[in-house]
Amino acid sequence: MEISLTAGQLERLASIAKDALPNESCAFLLGEDGTVTEILPMRNIDESQVSFSIEPRELLGAYDFAESKKLQIVGIFHSHPAPPAPSGTDRKFMEINPVVWLIYSNTEHTFKAYINDNEVREVAVRITG
Ligand SMILES: [Zn+2]
Numbered sequence: 544m545e546i547s548l549t550a551g552q553l554e555r556l557a558s559i560a561k562d563a564l565p566n567e568s569c570a571f572l573l574g575e576d577g578t579v580t581e582i583l584p585m586r587n588i589d590e591s592q593v594s595f596s597i598e599p600r601e602l603l604g605a606y607d608f609a610e611s612k613k614l615q616i617v618g619i620f621h622s623h624p625a626p627p628a629p630s631g632t633d634r635k636f637m638e639i640n641p642v643v644w645l646i647y648s649n650t651e652h653t654f655k656a657y658i659n660d661n662e663v664r665e666v667a668v669r670i671t672g
Contacts, residue, residue, distance in 0.1 A: 545667035546618055546643045546656050547578040553654060553670065559584050560622035560647045569595040571605045572618035572645065578671075579617060583608065587621075594632055595621050618643040618656070627655040634663055 548556075559582075560568045569587050574580040583605050587595040597605075609616055619642060623630075627648040629637060637644050637659035643666050645656045656666040 544643075544658060545577060545669045546572070546645060547669040547671050548572075549579075549672045550670050551672075552579055552582060555582060556620055556622075556645070556647055556654070557652065559620075560649055563587065563622065564649060565592050565624060566590050567592060567595045567621050567623065569597060569619070569621040571609075571616055572620055572643075573609050573612070573614040574617045575615060577617055577643070581612070581614060582620075592624050593630070616642055618645050620645045620647070622647040622649055624649050626651055627653055629657050629663060634659065637663060 559570060567587055569585045571583040572579045585597045585601055588598050589596045619640060623646055627646040641659055643656050643658050645654060647654050654668050656668050657663055658666050
């Protein structure tokens, strides 16, 4: 199990994370078969350094957009002002949203990915192109 992104997409996510500081940022990763083709930045309505929430209408808009482009939501991205490990809250929401969760650390400048299928485990981040 892995998630594939281009180096350019990872740079864009890192810059989304930096722009949101000191708060967490979030985005949907759309694509097919674990390969990201579109990044949809979302607004973190928590405006928090320890959590993120997406406004329900924006969430529905993202699902509509994905459907109109015939893309899947292959991942949920968010950033941490801490190491890129899922928090207790993340783990709870990962259970409800069993897609790949990609986390960027604003302190370590690294990406890590996880999925919850019965248990939380790490997913490889493959950089293409
Ligand atoms: Zn988190």
